[in-house]
Amino acid sequence: MPKRRDILAIVLIVLPWTLLITVWHQSTIAPLLAVHKDDGGDSRRDLAAGLDSKEYCLSDRDIVEVVRTEYVYTRPPPWSDTLPTIHVITPTYSRPVQKAELTRLANTLLHVPNLHWILVEDSQRRTPLITRLLRDTGLNYTHLNVETPRNYKLRGDMRDPRIPRGTMQRNLALRWLRETFNKNNSQPGIVYFADDDNTYSLELFEEMRSTRKGSVWPVAFVGGLRYESPKVNAAGKVYGWKTVFDPHRPFAIDMAGFAVNLRLILQRSQAYFKLRGVKGGYQESSLLRELVTLNDLEPKAANCTK
Amino acid sequence: MLRRRNLLTTLLIVLPWALLLTLWHQYPTTRYLSLLRKDTDENVTSKALLNGTSTLREEGFPSCIRQQQNIGVTPKVIQNYVYSRPPPWSDTLPTIFVITPTYTRPVQKAELTRLANTFLHVQNLHWVVVEDSPRRTNLVSNLLEKAGLNFTHLNVETPKSLKLGLSWIPSHTPRGTLQRNLGLHWLRDSFSNTAPPEGVVYFADDDNTYSLELFEEMRYTRRVSVWPVAFVGGLRYESPKLSPAGKVVGWKTVFDPNRPFAIDMAGFAISIKLILEKPQASFKLEGVKGGYQETSLLKDLVTMDGLEPKAANCTKVLVWHTRTERPTLVNEGKRGFTDPRVEV
Numbered sequence: 293m294p295k296r297r298d299i300l301a302i303v304l305i306v307l308p309w310t311l312l313i314t315v316w317h318q319s320t321i322a323p324l325l326a327v328h329k330d331d332g333g334d335s336r337r338d339l340a341a342g343l344d345s346k347e348y349c350l351s352d353r354d355i356v357e358v359v360r361t362e363y364v365y366t367r368p369p370p371w372s373d374t375l376p377t378i379h380v381i382t383p384t385y386s387r388p389v390q391k392a393e394l395t396r397l398a399n400t401l402l403h404v405p406n407l408h409w410i411l412v413e414d415s416q417r418r419t420p421l422i423t424r425l426l427r428d429t430g431l432n433y434t435h436l437n438v439e440t441p442r443n444y445k446l447r448g449d450m451r452d453p454r455i456p457r458g459t460m461q462r463n464l465a466l467r468w469l470r471e472t473f474n475k476n477n478s479q480p481g482i483v484y485f486a487d488d489d490n491t492y493s494l495e496l497f498e499e500m501r502s503t504r505k506g507s508v509w510p511v512a513f514v515g516g517l518r519y520e521s522p523k524v525n526a527a528g529k530v531y532g533w534k535t536v537f538d539p540h541r542p543f544a545i546d547m548a549g550f551a552v553n554l555r556l557i558l559q560r561s562q563a564y565f566k567l568r569g570v571k572g573g574y575q576e577s578s579l580l581r582e583l584v585t586l587n588d589l590e591p592k593a594a595n596c597t598k
Numbered sequence: 599m600l601r602r603r604n605l606l607t608t609l610l611i612v613l614p615w616a617l618l619l620t621l622w623h624q625y626p627t628t629r630y631l632s633l634l635r636k637d638t639d640e641n642v643t644s645k646a647l648l649n650g651t652s653t654l655r656e657e658g659f660p661s662c663i664r665q666q667q668n669i670g671v672t673p674k675v676i677q678n679y680v681y682s683r684p685p686p687w688s689d690t691l692p693t694i695f696v697i698t699p700t701y702t703r704p705v706q707k708a709e710l711t712r713l714a715n716t717f718l719h720v721q722n723l724h725w726v727v728v729e730d731s732p733r734r735t736n737l738v739s740n741l742l743e744k745a746g747l748n749f750t751h752l753n754v755e756t757p758k759s760l761k762l763g764l765s766w767i768p769s770h771t772p773r774g775t776l777q778r779n780l781g782l783h784w785l786r787d788s789f790s791n792t793a794p795p796e797g798v799v800y801f802a803d804d805d806n807t808y809s810l811e812l813f814e815e816m817r818y819t820r821r822v823s824v825w826p827v828a829f830v831g832g833l834r835y836e837s838p839k840l841s842p843a844g845k846v847v848g849w850k851t852v853f854d855p856n857r858p859f860a861i862d863m864a865g866f867a868i869s870i871k872l873i874l875e876k877p878q879a880s881f882k883l884e885g886v887k888g889g890y891q892e893t894s895l896l897k898d899l900v901t902m903d904g905l906e907p908k909a910a911n912c913t914k915v916l917v918w919h920t921r922t923e924r925p926t927l928v929n930e931g932k933r934g935f936t937d938p939r940v941e942v
Contacts, residue, residue, distance in 0.1 A: 304615075305610045308614030308617070311618060312618060340665050357675075359678055360675060361678040361680055362677070362678070362679065362680070363680050363682040363686055364681065365681070365682055365684070365721075366681070388828075391918075392807040395807055399715055399719060400715040400716075402719065403683060451728050475619060491709075491711055491712045492712075512704075512708065512942045513927075515929060516928045516929030516930070517935055518704065518936045534936075536929035536935055538930065575829075598938060
């Protein structure tokens with residue numbers, strides 16, 4: 293008889309304590325672990341997830357859904373299956389400030405979900421500095437290189453002055469995209485050319501994400517102005533360019549002022565930046581005229597007012 | 599003895615059951631069980647997290663309106679991850695107070711934007727932005743609010759007499775001094791010396807470049823920590839000189855290495871405890887020789903052997919004194935070509 297009572301007592305003690313420990317363990321440890329999977333490259337998970345987790349219930353009579361929301365910070369943000377990928381093409385070249393420029397650019401890009409950084413060095417070989425930098429950021433990236441031929445007739449390290457800087461590098465990235473993605477494959481993507489010394493707001497990337505063919509927006513500190521901007525009519529269509537310098541160019545816009553849908557890049561596989569014989573300010577036109585017409589352009593940034 | 603045993607046993611039984619009952623009272627049974635089940639198996643159903651809106655910040659959800667009493671029905675658990683920036687505040691990490699003086703000029707918004715983009719990755723960062731202006735401007739106020747950072751927005755205008763320089767020697771006027779001092783003053787007003795928070799103070803100019811690693815290096819400063827800075831003093835970088843034992847014994851600079859602290863503003867951080875302990879320590883305003891501004895503050899706070907070298911014993915460059923080129927606005931002309939209402 294005492295034995296049975298003892299057994300009962302033991303069960304009555306052990307059972308609730310075990311349950312308590314499991315619950316306590318789950319509720320404090322689980323949020324810290326913040327299990328989240330992303331398949332787009334490495335992501336930096338060193339920082340703790342938010343400890344608040346909010347729950348709400350959806351109920352429809354017999355079906356109960358519990359949606360548990362956790363505020364997490366990862367660098368970059370977890371890859372999403374629904375957002376179009378933004379392919380950012382950045383030409384770069386060695387000089388003292390290169391690492392600083394790429395560091396602060398990476399710090400910006402690390403906030404943008406579904407971003408793929410294509411960094412193209414103007415060099416004979418991919419440099420260890422860039423290789424290490426790219427790996428340490430945790431970004432989804434592709435590292436390419438092509439050297440702009442030097443013009444030995446001129447003194448020193450002068451590159452061929454007839455080829456505008458960055459052109460061969462941007463073209464190489466376009467070629468890489470065309471070799472990597474099948475035009476029949478419907479992976480939505482946007483292509484943007486981002487120089488390593490510009491400044492980008494995070495809002496910009498969300499504006500360009502919805503590009504169907506080609507989108508445009510204002511750019512500050514170009515053309516000797518506070519900003520240059522597309523001219524947008526009341527119907528929301530681009531009909532001209534608000535610039536002082538040569539406003540009659542087919543596309544009087546800076547490299548940083550437009551984005552193109554990846555599908556267009558893949559379909560018009562011969563469209564590249566013209567290498568030689570390009571007048572100053574016409575580089576963007578040399579590519580865009582093969583891809584879109586003025587009518588195709590989608591004005592972003594609140595109808596090009598921001 | 600039997601009695602005591604009985605008492606103990608009763609306690610051991612009653613206590614956990616009472617706790618369990620309270621838990622069950624707070625959360626419906628089904629939810630509790632489903633949490634257990636979800637967390638024990640590895641497959642977590644994660645829904646697409648971002649709603650495609652332009653602000654990817656925290657979004658709240660309303661709490662459960664009704665408690666569900668569906669006994670016997672196992673609910674489906676959807677795990678939603680919402681990307682938040684900056685990282686959630688932690689109660690255990692020391693705070694990094696970053697004091698940034700700033701002034702109105704065309705590139706101001708661009709500089710502050712990319713600086714904010716860097717700070718948004720740093721946990722427990724409090725940004726103290728001090729404008730050199732008679733009033734806090736809308737441009738900076740809006741930027742700070744939109745960014746989502748933990749911030750304090752101050753302003754103090756440098757009088758024109760100081761801008762021109764009172765000293766006889768035509769050395770460079772110490773820009774940002776009044777603003778940095780106001781930042782220190784705010785810290786001393788906001789926190790008490792008797793119960794100082796865990797934290798560190800760093801002076802970050804709005805045109806420099808900071809790596810994320812730098813902030814983790816400075817976070818656990820006990821007194822004053824130092825590290826190399828790129829592109830100052832006419833060199834690729836300036837750095838503290840360390841002894842084999844890892845103590846700072848001098849400064850590896852070409853320009854006046856015999857200064858008490860031959861280091862750039864971006865090359866050191868001070869523990870907030872020290873700032874609060876020595877309330878008289880500020881940047882000197884007048885009569886400061888070129889390159890001695892940092893010394894004018896540090897000499898009242900620490901001696902050379904109190905310095906903590908960071909960045910792998912000062913062998914890594916984690917901060918760059920970059921400068922931003924002034925944009926040419928020649929085409930604006932006399933009356934201005936672009937719309938002045940559009941903020942740049």
